Amino acid sequence: MKEILKVESISKTFKLSSKQQKVEKSNSKTKTAVDNLSFSAYEGEIFGLLGPNGAGKTTTLRMLATLIKPDSGDAFIDGSSIVKNPDEVRGKIGFLTSELKLEDFFTPDFLFDFFSDLHKVPDEVRIQRKEELFSKFGIDKFSQVKVANLSTGMKQKVSLAVSIVHDPNIIIFDEPTNGLDVITAKVVTDFLEELKQRGKTVIVSTHIFSLIEKICDRVGIIIDGKMIVCDDLKTITSEKNLEDVFFDIYRERKGDEI
Amino acid sequence: MKNAAFVVFKKELTRFFSDKRLLFTTVILPGLIIFLMYTVMGEAMNTSFNTDDSTFDIAVVNMPDILENSFESERYNITDINTDDINSIRDKISNKDYQLCIVFPEDFNESLLTYTTIEKDRTVPNVEIYYNSSDIQSSNAYSEAVSILSSVEETVSNVFDVNRLDSPDNENIYDVASDEEASGLLFAMILPMILMVMMYSSCVSFSVESIAGEKERGTIASLLITPTPRNQIIIGKVLALSVMALLSGISSFLGTILSMPMLMGNMEDAVGGISAEYYVFSDYLWLILIILTTIILFVTLISILSTFAKTVKEASSLVMPLMIVVMLVSFGSMYGTEAKSELYWYAIPVYNAVQSMVGIFSFNASPVNIGVTILVNLLLSSVGLLVLTKMFNNENIMFGK
Secondary structure, eight states: OEEEEEEEEEEEEEEOHHHHHHHHTTTEEEEEEEEEEEEEEETTTEEEEEEOOOOOOOHHHHTTTSSSOEEEEEEEEETTTTTTTTTHHHHHHHOOOOOOOOOOSSSHHHHHHHHHHHTTTTHHHHHHHHHHHHTTTTOGGGGSSOOOSSSHHHHHHHHHHTTTOOOSSSEEHHHHEOOEEEOHHHHHHHHHHHHHHTTEEEEESSSOOHHHHHSSEEEEEEEEEEEEEEHHHHHHTTOOOOHHHHHHHHHHHTTOOO | OOOOHHHHHHHHHHHHHHHHHIIIIIIIIIHHHHHHOOOOOOOHHHHOOOTOOEEEEEEEESOOOOHHTTOSSEEEEEEEEOOOGHHHHHHHHHHSOOOOOEEOOOOHHHHHHHOOOSSOOSOOOOOOEETTSSSOOOOHHEEEEEHHHHHHHHHHHHHOOSSOSSSSTTOOOOOOOOOOHHHHHHHHHHHHHHHHHHHHHHHHHHHHHHIIHHHHHHHHHHHHHHOOOHHHHHHHHHHHHHHHHHHHHHHHHHHHHHHHHHHTGHHHHHHHOOOGGOHHHHHHHHHHHHHHHHHHHHHHHHHHHHHHHSSSHHHHHHHHHHHHHHHHHHHHHHHSOHHHHHHHGGSTTTTTHHHHHHHHHTOOOOOHHHHHHHHHHHHOOOOHHHHHHHHTOOHHHHHOO
């Protein structure tokens, strides 16, 4: 299997304000969010990053999506360096996170066209792809409704459609089902599996064990910015279920402070 | 393939033109408000200076024959009274029932008729006028009476005249300033200041919203994860914002220039016919170029400040100091006499635009100086765009919380 994503010991530290220092009960002026993290993902698989809140999952994905740069280390997406060639990387990935918002004023139809143009998608391809994605997610009925007037679930589906206007080979989703009802969440997870069927690589971050167990081929467990375990889901869950494995690891690292 | 800067440009303008409310409040309203405000102000000033239609009740003691003609008017309600009545009339003036009480000395007629310039040290007759300064009607009557009496005094003791108007239509032949120059002076005094302040504020309203607003709402991140080069995003945005600010600026400009005759109506005699008709096509062309490049510079500077800010609120306060600088520099044109001719003045941003406009309005436009202004504006804007690109690539500025 082709290694399509290769993360090589990336690290990221953030400056802490004096207020944050008190909250963190730390004298250090910086906080290491991601600490020397390495992993790989292969073509046609769904890779899950599992970890508690504040473990560094989102920071890792933001670095892969080139929103922020690692302090050290590098990652290669289909051969392009996130540090040296961020523009190339941006053309190869689709990134979805709650941090990215769509302008309330516009309609899904307009936004799909707008982002297609920015990704330089040819007009014929764009029209066909829009029809396909809009009907799959049921956006077609709302395609002329301003984003401001859409429900949370519909907004999420529009964001999803817009993030893959250029049909990228690597799709990075940060907490894909957060805040969605069970029906919308199922539409999203089904779609992730469909992407995988079509040979795409999907990287998701989550703290929901069931989501990982349902869709992921491989999983990396992150605690305090470090990759503790990274392996096939089957290998990891050969003896115990994922939840038990996770808590065993968590206790080992952090003691009993849960 | 579509150019990315153009895609962003088009998106910004679509947002602007398809939002009727935004369009109305930023393009129609400013011009309309300025037009109405100046027209109402002009009207109010005209009425307060104009008392033609009011009548005055005036009590007179010893009205001299020689003056009867001067006070013969439908507006003056003259009552002859005796010295004994003065006190009661004074009370009426204080109650605003009467406007004036004029008391002439008994021998006023004779002393005027026997007046010669030789008797210098004799005591001249004193005319007493009782009035009420807290009553506008009474004050107006007082000034009219004083001016009538002064002109009578002048005719009696006439030694020489200044600028006597002999021509039949009383045309002022002494002031050699043409209407054209008078208009130029007035426009050069007022318009550069008004234009600069309007341009700056319309740039602020669009740029702060488009940059700091998009940062605050998190929509800029969606743009930044596309493979669009940062400088294309910035160029598209800055140009679109400039177009919006230009439209809003033109609206304010039209409002100002159309209401100017109304505002200046009561000053007609002092400054002659005010009109924009004396400017030719090239004047307007220069003006538009100056305005456009200055707007691009403003938008770039405000965008830099808005990119630094995390919220619209913060950006709004960050742009205030620059507003004060623009205002101070522009106010200078109200007192400055003529446009500076030395070239180096035109290397100073903002000041160069004000000076160029003063030059254009006072018919002294120097193409070289205006050219330098346009170049300096474009050059500084390009430097600003580079700074913006650096900032857009800086994750602490773009995503710092």
